[in-house]
Amino acid sequence: MSLRLLAVSAALLVAALASMSTQQPEPAPAQEIEVTAKKYEFQPSEIRVRQGTRVRLRVRALDRAHGIEFRLHPEGGPQEGPAGLRFPGEQKKWKLEPNQEQVIEFTAERPGTYAFHCAVFCGLGHRRMKGTLVVEP
Numbered sequence: 001m002s003l004r005l006l007a008v009s010a011a012l013l014v015a016a017l018a019s020m021s022t023q024q025p026e027p028a029p030a031q032e033i034e035v036t037a038k039k040y041e042f043q044p045s046e047i048r049v050r051q052g053t054r055v056r057l058r059v060r061a062l063d064r065a066h067g068i069e070f071r072l073h074p075e076g077g078p079q080e081g082p083a084g085l086r087f088p089g090e091q092k093k094w095k096l097e098p099n100q101e102q103v104i105e106f107t108a109e110r111p112g113t114y115a116f117h118c119a120v121f122c123g124l125g126h127r128r129m130k131g132t133l134v135v136e137p
């Protein structure tokens with residue numbers, strides 16, 4: 001192999017390695033969704049995300065204290081085994097103080113429809129204050 005060919009090959013190799021290192025997948029930015037809570041509804045009451053998405057909910061109670069609690073397994077399937085929503089630190093329930101934004105992060109691991117509901121008693125309609133999180137494949 002000539003010295004010139006060797007030099008060209010080496011240059012190509014360096015270029016290839018450089019382009020590989022710049023193609024490292026960066027962690028996808030979280031998808032931010034604003035959610036409000038008031039007697040007796042969450043808005044939006046249906047949240048749709050894609051499977052694999054890192055989600056950051058910014059949740060704010062507008063009128064009084066509420067709460068939000070997520071089911072970790074989708075409706076219509078077994079309610080045990082690996083969770084379909086992965087919350088860091090295993091927390092799945094938050095109190096929502098009035099007009100204080102609560103940031104809730106999770107990864108939507110598995111497709112399905114996940115129920116969430118108000119977790120702080122807030123009045124006569126409390127039990128119907130709920131919503132769904134749909135993880136699309």
Ligand SMILES: [Cu+2]
Pocket residue numbers: 066067118119120121122123126127129
């Ligand atoms: Cu409530």
